[in-house]
Amino acid sequence: GEDVEQSLFLSVREGDSSVINCTYTDSSSTYLYWYKQEPGAGLQLLTYIFSNMDMKQDQRLTVLLNKKDKHLSLRIADTQTGDSAIYFCAEKGYNTDKLIFGTGTRLQVFP
Amino acid sequence: DGGITQSPKYLFRKEGQNVTLSCEQNLNHDAMYWYRQDPGQGLRLIYYSQIVNDFQKGDIAEGYSVSREKKESFPLTVTSAQKNPTAFYLCASSIVSGGLDTGELFFGEGSRLTVL
Numbered sequence: 001g002e003d004v005e006q007s008l009f010l011s012v013r014e015g016d017s018s019v020i021n022c023t024y025t026d027s028s029s030t031y032l033y034w035y036k037q038e039p040g041a042g043l044q045l046l047t048y049i050f051s052n053m054d055m056k057q058d059q060r061l062t063v064l065l066n067k068k069d070k071h072l073s074l075r076i077a078d079t080q081t082g083d084s085a086i087y088f089c090a091e092k093g094y095n096t097d098k099l100i101f102g103t104g105t106r107l108q109v110f111p
Numbered sequence: 112d113g114g115i116t117q118s119p120k121y122l123f124r125k126e127g128q129n130v131t132l133s134c135e136q137n138l139n140h141d142a143m144y145w146y147r148q149d150p151g152q153g154l155r156l157i158y159y160s161q162i163v164n165d166f167q168k169g170d171i172a173e174g175y176s177v178s179r180e181k182k183e184s185f186p187l188t189v190t191s192a193q194k195n196p197t198a199f200y201l202c203a204s205s206i207v208s209g210g211l212d213t214g215e216l217f218f219g220e221g222s223r224l225t226v227l
Contacts, residue, residue: 042203043154
């Protein structure tokens, strides 16, 4: 079946940029997503990118998509302690409403 | 405000007991989903339903059952056959578009089940 992979942990200093990476296997992916999960809570959509785009920027967030390498990244500029959370990458294939999620990357921001 | 409500937030169960987790949405979404979250394993799909009175097994359906009698409600029963039920359970909903929409999932706040 299709698979989405992420590294489990990332630790950054407050004020630095964070880059969270994701790789996926589904060559028919139409949309790719980044979700954020705070402790003990559900997931909230941060941003998404359509598969025919290379980049999407939304305030402090920049999403880069390399479709050839099936690689997605999320850059958070000027990372704050409130950004500490688990970040999930997800993808949706063609002609389906089901999303495949990665394992999640736990971002820890220290002062 | 529109959203998804899961209850209870915390639940303790003795081994051998069935337990039902509630999920209600007022977003008028057709599709609803149940995911299980374990540390380091991400989200795994248990069951999903795209229309009332119909549902499909996800990747880890064994030991679980669902019903979809109303559009707004998609309860999950964790049966005694589920060998390792202690986990965080997340309910979600979305518009059904056959892949033509952005496909955003809206999540509830989750229910943490602990088996004693």
